[in-house]
Structure formats: structure tokens, C-alpha cells
Amino acid sequence: QKEVEQDPGPLSVPEGAIVSLNCTYSNSAFQYFMWYRQYSRKGPELLMYTYSSGNKEDGRFTAQVDKSSKYISLFIRDSQPSDSATYLCAMSVTGGGNKLTFGTGTQLKVEL
């Protein structure tokens, strides 16, 4: 079993839709959770990070963590074509230089 599971998609939604992206994990030692966006042939860019259960909101993005279920989500409201990318969840046991474990990434396409 992989440490981090993520549906690879592809996921296709119409512009303006609410997108839900999810990851599950098996290592209960993970304490820090991140979401990255990766455009084709580019490096990932950090969207959100959190280290506690609950919700964290930043503009159109909401990150949700449920440590008891080992489940994290990223919600994108009012999705735009520019949101079309691959979204990767990532986790680490500690911050400050600890290595990240990534999900496989979900490919999202937002259509006009």
C-alpha cells in the first residue's frame, strides 16, 4: 500500500464549478499537509499548507484535513480555465527540512 493515495483523474469540470480533490494516507506520523499545483513541464508551486485538522481558506481555495480519517481535501471554488493543471498533495512528518511524500497528482481540466 502506498503511503499517500490520490486519484490521478483526469477530472474535467465546467468553468465556475466547485472542484474537490482528495488524498488519503496511511502514515499517522504525517503532521504537515500541503497542496501543490503543477503546470505541464514546470516545477510544483505551493498552494496551501496546514498542520492541523480542520479547514484553511485562501481566496478560492480551501484545504481540509481530517487526521482521524487520514484524509485531506482541496476545494476550488469558481474554477477557472487557468486552474487546469495537476494538483499534488504532499505530506511530511515534521517541517523544517523534512522530506515530502507526494501523492500521484490529479490532473484537472476546467473547460469553458
Added chain:
Amino acid sequence: GAVVSQHPSRVICKSGTSVKIECRSLDFQATTMFWYRQFPKKSLMLMATSNEGSKATYEQGVEKDKFLINHASLTLSTLTVTSAHPEDSSFYICSATVGDIGYTFGSGTRLTVV
């Protein structure tokens, strides 16, 4: 914000030759850098962790003699793929830790070995 500059963005080399990929932290000092490899439609797989001034720590299954990592200064880490073969063709990405939790990534290098 913290930026990691990675070069080259694309490289094509002949089988048997060596290729060097550079990552530079432009406006901060990167004590620790990570090197990842990414296959098409696959996740990032950590290859090694490099700390400035010391030997890199390689993940299980990664050949240290094939993927040479040097982190001689706080702003530069290099990955050299030695005696490259077609199966080494991949997307290589570096990242550096920033502050307590942040990680910033380079833009990646597409290596094609022919």
C-alpha cells in the same frame, strides 16, 4: 519570494555521456536541497537529500554512483547523471526548504537520452 533557479530546462544527450543539472537559490541560503524524479503522469519520487558541505543521503534504490549530487555552497546544488542511458530519461526537479515549512521548487529539467 524565495526562488530556485534550475538549469537547463531541457537537455538531450547521447547514451553514455554525463549531464549536469544545476539548482541555485537566488535570494536565500538553501541549507538543504532535495532532488526528485518525475515520470509522465506520475508523482515526484525523492531521489536524495543534500545538505551543504556534507554527503547526500540517497533514497533506497537510487544509485549514488550514477546520480552524483554536490552541494558545495549554500546557494548551489548540482545533480550529475553519469553514463546516461535511455531509461534515465525523465523530468528532474530540485527543491529547497524555506523557513520552517516552506519548500520551493525549481522549474525542472527534461532529460532525454538518445
